[in-house]
């Protein structure tokens with residue numbers, strides 16, 4: 475039995491067409507054509523209309539660590555609801571455990587250097603980000619467009635770079651089977667070389683999001 479804030483490798487694996495990365499230390503999945511192109515185009519428009527510089531928790535002094543822009547998507551917009559419905563159908567995670575969906579936009583030269591999506595349990599920002607909803611559990615992200623060059627997502631531990639592709643979903647469990655965080659989820663949103671990269675990011679928490 476999984477908790478309401480959980481998905482599981484088993485739940486995801488039964489979806490037709492989903493692929494699991496062949497690396498035992500990491501639950502990492504990809505699913506091509508998860509979103510139809512028309513919905514991707516609509517989400518790109520929303521991101522373009524309302525973006526701000528991206529931020530990070532536990533700032534490390536590197537001003538160039540995350541150079542992209544972020545959009546807080548309107549949760550009641552029909553395109554966002556459509557996306558949320560599709561995520562729930564795939565992962566079965568109680569929507570109450572989800573952070574609001576964000577969009578990310580990377581112009582040429584922009585990146586998000588190697589990081590983990592979980593919060594550092596001993597970090598200075600732990601209380602600020604985790605006191606209510608707890609740690610991040612799963613990450614779901616979707617590439618909204620194809621790129622001409624660059625912009626892949628690299629997982630060093632699994633020796634894998636996933637290339638952006640319209641509608642392709644990427645999902646991973648940020649924790650290990652014993653519930654502690656999994657350093658093998660370290661990943662790098664690599665520099666865009668040509669084109670503009672758009673993705674949506676959806677993070678889930680141990681407890682309900684206030």
Ligand SMILES: O=C(O)CCC(=O)C(=O)O
Pocket residue numbers: 578586591625626627661662663664673675
């Ligand atoms: O842009 C990417 O490929 C990765 C994005 C990411 O890791 C994040 O937003 O946490």
Ligand SMILES: [Fe+2]
Pocket residue numbers: 589590591661
């Ligand atoms: Fe990330």
